[in-house]
Amino acid sequence: MDAIKITEYAQALYRAHGDRAEAEAxxxxxxxxxxxxxxxxxxxxxxxxxxxxxxxxxQK
Structure with a gap:
């Protein structure tokens, strides 16, 4: 998967799961x-x- 797709998936996962996105991945x-x-x-x-x-x- 290329870097753009990774970023898109990460953003979508964060929108869907909030702070639980990292654990979901x-x-x-x-x-x-x-x-x-x-x-x-x-x-x-x-x-x-x-x-x-x-x-x-x-968070910054």
């Missing part, structure tokens, strides 16, 4: 890992990091 990553889909899990980990970054920027 982590849950989705774990689910992908359990299914053996490493590439999708990596994408969700990137979304998780983007949510964390965005959330930090919003």
């Amino acid at each position: 982590a849950r989705k990553a774990r689910g992908c890992e359990e299914k053996g889909d490493a590439a999708q899990a990596e994408d969700w980990r990137a979304v998780q990091a983007a949510v964390r970054s965005q959330r930090g920027a919003l």
Whole structure:
């Protein structure tokens, strides 16, 4: 997934879940890992990091 898509997913996830968005992305990553889909899990980990970054920027 490219950086633009990651940012878009992170923003949408944050709008939908608020402060729980990072945890939701982590849950989705774990689910992908359990299914053996490493590439999708990596994408969700990137979304998780983007949510964390965005959330930090919003709190300043």
